[in-house]
Amino acid sequence: MLGFMKHYKNASGPHLVITPKSTLQNWINEFEKWCPSLKAIALIGHAEARSELIRDVIIPGGWDVLVTSYEMVLREKSLLRKYVWKYLVIDEAHRIKNEHSKLSEIVREFKSKNRLLITGTPLQNNLHELWALLNFLLPDMFAFASDFDNWFTTNEMIGNQDLVSRLHRVLKPFLLRRLKSDVEKSLLPKKEVKVYVGLSKMQREWYTKILMKDIDVVNGAGKLEKARIMNILMHLRKCCNHPYxxxxxxPGPPYTTDQHLVDNSGKMVLLDKLLQKLKEQGLCQLLVEFTSIVGSSLFGDFGSSLDA
Incomplete structure (x- = not known):
């Protein structure tokens, strides 16, 4: 789109792209790949490096797109306020779903002729958050949250197809939805296989220990407290991943990285067999894991032992 604006509308910038730090370099790479005529620079790094970039590159001009992160917006807001941006683009835009957050308040102060939000979840928890996004895009049209909230209430929407249709009509002029199936025709349909794995001996022991600790809640004899039940479920989930x-x-100290790391988790036993077999066959393996659940050091130890 920004390339189209430059070559067909003679609008080369300046444009501002605000993105998560984890995808910032990918934005730069995509500009270089698809539209190398657009000069994109990244505002990132420690204070000294940023000062040098601002002095030597940003202030003199000659660039089209400035790509930066949410954190840099908070730190360099005084600089970013000075420009009138042709396009202000926010990736993962649900980060500004709370209009009272610091980031949301700051980006609303930026001067821009056009605004674009990119998000996979425009509607997450409630319709008020959707209003906050629409208010950022069109503050004059969606000026009052109370009017929007009164017109669309979550309770009324449940089972009410008329209000759902009304919401679609309101969003249609402002929302361009693209599915993977629309833009990537070469990908084969995703095949999902669920494999049920039994617990190891150690997992069964810890599973029982967790249940016995709050046996009154489990049996329904004690006072039902949602927080306690959720805590039990979270511990059972951890146990099913790995008792460690x-x-x-x-066992330890000393702590060792050997076969017990695999044997004491049913999931790890299966994973170890699968990865070894795939490695022997020379097949590509992509493993996605949640380190907050699995444990980053635990999984790192397993990966190191597998490579060895």
Missing amino acids: LFDGAE
């Missing part, structure tokens, strides 16, 4: 996620479960 609990303090005192892993």
Whole structure:
């Protein structure tokens, strides 16, 4: 789009792209790949490096797109306020769903002729958050949250197809939805296989220990407290992943990285067999894991032992 604006509308910038730090370099790479005529620069790094970039590159001009992160917006807001941006683009735009957050307040102060939000979840928790996004795009049209909230209430929407249709009509002029199936025709349909794995002996012991600790809640004899139930479920989930996620479960010190790391988790036993087989066959393996659940050091130890 920005390339089209430059070559067909003679609008080369300046444009501002605000993105998560993790995808910032990818934005730069995509500009270089698809539209190398657009000069994109990244505002990132420590204070000294940023000062040098601002002095030597940004202030003199000659660039089209400035790509920066949410954190840099908070730190360099005085600089970014000085420009009138042709396009202000925010990736993962649900970050400004709370109009009272610091980031949301700051980006609303930026002067821009056009605004574009990119998000996979325009509607997450409630319709007020959707209003906050629309208010950022068109503050004059969506000026009052109370009017929007009164017109669309979450309770009324449940089972009410008329209000859902009304919401679609309101969003249609402002929302361009693209599915993977629309833009990537070469990908084969995703094949999902669920494999049920039994618990190891150690997992069964810890599973029982967790249940016995709050047996009154489990049996319904005690006072039902949502927080306690959720806490039990979270601990059971951790146990099903690996008992070593609990303090005192892993034998040691000394702590060793050997077969017990695999044997004490049913999931790891299966994973170890699968990866070894795939490695022998020379097949590509992409493993996605949640380190907050699995444990970053635990999984790192397993990966190191597998490579060895």
